Amino acid sequence: MRDDxxxxxxDDEEAICEACRRxxxxxxxxxxxxxxxxxxxxxxxERDFSAVLLDIKMPNLDGIQFLEKLRAKKPGLPVILxxxxxxxxxxxxxxxxGASEYVTKPFTPxxxxxxxxKCVGQTAARxxxxxxxxxxxxxxxxxxxxxxxxxxxxGTVRAGVMLPRAQAAxxxxxxxxxxxxxxxxxLPLAALxxxxxxxxxxxxxxxxxxxxxxxxxxxxxxxxxxxxxxxxWIATISPTRFEDETKKCSxxxxxxxxxxxxxxxxxxxxxxxxxxxVRTVTRREDLSPALANPDYQVLVMDAAGFxxxxxxxxxxxxxxxxxxxxxxxxxxxRELESAYRAQRIFYYAVEPFADNEIADILTAAFRxxxxxxxxxxxxxxxxxxxxxxxxxxxxxxxxxLAVAPGLLRREAGLGAALRHKLLDRLFPIETxxxxxxxxxxxxxxxxxxxxxxxxxxxxxxxxxxxxLVRDTKSEFISISGDDAGKVTFQVVQPGPAGGVDELPxxxxxxxxxxxxxxxxxx
Numbered sequence: 001m002r003d004d005x006x007x008x009x010x011d012d013e014e015a016i017c018e019a020c021r022r023x024x025x026x027x028x029x030x031x032x033x034x035x036x037x038x039x040x041x042x043x044x045x046e047r048d049f050s051a052v053l054l055d056i057k058m059p060n061l062d063g064i065q066f067l068e069k070l071r072a073k074k075p076g077l078p079v080i081l082x083x084x085x086x087x088x089x090x091x092x093x094x095x096x097x098g099a100s101e102y103v104t105k106p107f108t109p110x111x112x113x114x115x116x117x118k119c120v121g122q123t124a125a126r127x128x129x130x131x132x133x134x135x136x137x138x139x140x141x142x143x144x145x146x147x148x149x150x151x152x153x154x155g156t157v158r159a160g161v162m163l164p165r166a167q168a169a170x171x172x173x174x175x176x177x178x179x180x181x182x183x184x185x186x187l188p189l190a191a192l193x194x195x196x197x198x199x200x201x202x203x204x205x206x207x208x209x210x211x212x213x214x215x216x217x218x219x220x221x222x223x224x225x226x227x228x229x230x231x232x233w234i235a236t237i238s239p240t241r242f243e244d245e246t247k248k249c250s251x252x253x254x255x256x257x258x259x260x261x262x263x264x265x266x267x268x269x270x271x272x273x274x275x276x277x278v279r280t281v282t283r284r285e286d287l288s289p290a291l292a293n294p295d296y297q298v299l300v301m302d303a304a305g306f307x308x309x310x311x312x313x314x315x316x317x318x319x320x321x322x323x324x325x326x327x328x329x330x331x332x333x334r335e336l337e338s339a340y341r342a343q344r345i346f347y348y349a350v351e352p353f354a355d356n357e358i359a360d361i362l363t364a365a366f367r368x369x370x371x372x373x374x375x376x377x378x379x380x381x382x383x384x385x386x387x388x389x390x391x392x393x394x395x396x397x398x399x400x401l402a403v404a405p406g407l408l409r410r411e412a413g414l415g416a417a418l419r420h421k422l423l424d425r426l427f428p429i430e431t432x433x434x435x436x437x438x439x440x441x442x443x444x445x446x447x448x449x450x451x452x453x454x455x456x457x458x459x460x461x462x463x464x465x466x467x468l469v470r471d472t473k474s475e476f477i478s479i480s481g482d483d484a485g486k487v488t489f490q491v492v493q494p495g496p497a498g499g500v501d502e503l504p505x506x507x508x509x510x511x512x513x514x515x516x517x518x519x520x521x522x
Contacts, residue, residue: 005120006048009033010040010066011055011082016105020053023109024116027238028155037061044070044077050120051078051100053112071098078119082107084485104472104485106522109240110182111470114209117238118180134158134236141229141275142205142249144185145506146363148229148275149205149237149249156211157242159189160233161202161224162275165360168225170195175464176213177235183210185245186510188464190234192221201464203510206245208237226356229275252276252366253296257287257313259305267302267329267353274359284313291320298346298365300358302329303336310336314343325365329353386415387434390450391427393520397451401519402443404457405435406499413501417512425516440479447483452522455487456515458494466500466507467493468514490515 007029009020017033024031029050034040037058044052052070056063063081070077075098084105100119103111134152141150143162150158163171173193183189189204213235217224223232239245254276258264261282268278279296281287290296299317303310314326325346330337337348346365352358386408389401401418408415410433422429436442438455447453461469471489479487492511495502500511 004030005050006030006032007051007053007116008040008044008047008049009053010037010044010058011035011053012037012058013055016055016082019109020112023113023240026155026242027113037063037066041066041069045073049077051080051116053080053082053116056081056083067099080112080115080119082112107472108470108518108521110184110207110209111472113238113240114180114182117209117211140251140272140277142246142251143275143366144203144205144249147189147203147205149239149246150229150275151239151242152236155238157206157208157237157239158233159205159235159237160228161190162228162359162363163192163200163224164363165225165356167194167200168221168228171221171224174217174221174234176215176218177210179210179213181210181463182469183207183235183237184468184510184514185241185248186513187468187507188466191464192224201466201504201507202234203506204237205249206237206239207241208239210235211238212236227273228359230273250366250368251295252362253298254278254362255290255296255299256280256302257299258282258302259284260302263302263304267300270353270358271300271362274362276362287317288320291317291324297323298325298327298362300327300329303340304329304331308336311339311343314340314345318344327352327358327361327365384410384433385435386410386419387432387436388446389418389422389432390430391422391519393427393522395522397522399452399454399519399522400446400450401454401456401515402436402438402446404438404455407456407458409501414503414508414511415501417508418515421512421516427520440481443479443487444481444483447486451486453483453487454515454518455489456492457489458492458498458500461491461493463493465493465495466503466511468511469493470518488518490518 007024009017011017012035014035021031021033038061054063054066067079078100081099081102082105083102101115103115137151137153139151141148146162148160148162171192172195175191177183177189183204184207186203188201190202192200214233252275254271256264256268256278258267259282264280264282268280271278279290281290306313317324317326327347327349328340328345329352330348330350332350340348347361349357349361352361385406386403391399393399443455469491471491492500494500
């Protein structure tokens with residue numbers, strides 16, 4: 001792919017143009033947009049673009065006519081059609097004229113991103129030179145639990161996981177995501193098989209399209225223990241909701257207090273390699289301003305430069321920042337250990353940088369404290385399977401969620417999580433118990449009764465359990481008719497027993513969040 005990829009967006013809806021600009025500008029594309037089809041045709045014919053995003057239904061000149069005229073001058077230019085009115089004749093005409101791909105409105109950032117990367121060849125290019133070309137941006141990594149995501153200067157994101165050292169050392173096999181797959185925040189990115197046969201599922205810290213994977217991990221995963229945020233990366237992702245999703249993540253910001261500049265430099269580099277943003281303090285007079293910043297909740301203190309006055313310094317730290325978690329880095333001598341522990345330090349570590357124990361200490365230090373338990377829901381919940389959920393979203397649209405028979409229960413698992421989250425967010429909802437008929441006739445009948453229909457099914461897709469695929473093209477379930485364009489299928493990879501309620505609680509919670517986001521977006 002060219003070094004300065006350029007996209008042209010042609011759509012009479014300014015909201016669509018601006019949404020595409022926001023998604024792809026973040027990924028390093030230069031994006032031009034126009035609401036005028038004639039002007040768009042002129043731009044596409046005369047200028048050099050990597051691809052064109054083209055609406056089918058436009059006044060004066062529709063997308064099919066546009067494509068026919070463009071092919072006379074630019075027969076090889078990738079064109080991705082965007083339509084809210086999918087139809088067989090349009091699809092046939094588009095393919096005959098050489099359309100590279102089409103997406104149906106309303107599309108998600110992941111769907112349009114996947115189509116563009118597929119057409120312009122960025123996936124292949126990234127896969128070939130990702131290891132050599134990728135360079136981290138100064139922003140540093142963000143963490144979703146133990147999973148991390150680090151932005152690169154080219155707009156992509158490296159993703160991985162920070163495992164406990166003992167666990168990382170026993171990884172025997174890894175299942176990597178597929179190139180071009182869409183991954184979602186909190187849902188599976190990869191799976192690790194440990195020496196005892198158990199499996200650890202790694203959730204994605206951010207959503208996006210997988211551009212490349214670290215195939216070297218298949219030969220040996222030692223780097224996941226020794227350099228988890230560096231050479232132990234799992235995948236490079238083209239992020240689609242980075243700004244919004246990083247608000248749900250945390251930063252590992254650390255104050256490093258060390259009076260020796262040389263060892264402070266080495267320790268700072270190590271902390272940075274573990275995904276931390278480090279503020280180094282080598283002079284005591286600079287400590288107070290650092291403690292005044294509430295973004296820093298962990299302080300690593302090298303005791304070597306403080307002698308017998310070290311415990312008093314810890315006391316001063318807690319006086320200025322009572323919630324600060326102090327990690328004490330000590331030499332092998334333990335004369336002052338009791339005095340330090342009396343000052344409520346978080347961890348007393350003997351030379352933790354030497355054996356990488358510091359990685360486990362940081363994971364513990366940044367693990368959020370358990371929140372208050374959710375109050376019992378006193379609203380009456382009839383038992384049994386959940387059939388449909390109808391909501392009126394913030395756009396005033398009635399969106400119906402239809403559930404495959406037996407997939408969800410009202411009072412437990414994903415069904416209960418969906419209901420609780422919708423009610424907590426004050427969505428007007430109507431639920432129906434029982435089993436829905438999901439044959440084409442009944443799906444179209446339900447679609448005719450609402451503004452949008454989302455059908456939730458579980459299906460074997462050879463993905464990790466809990467993986468989610470949004471299908472607007474009837475790739476998994478064939479459907480056609482006047483209201484077919486109102487139907488979206490959300491397909492979940494079930495657990496080993498064939499259901500979704502057996503999935504880990506954090507996966508169920510993430511699935512509920514993504515389903516609600518889909519319902520609310522229309």
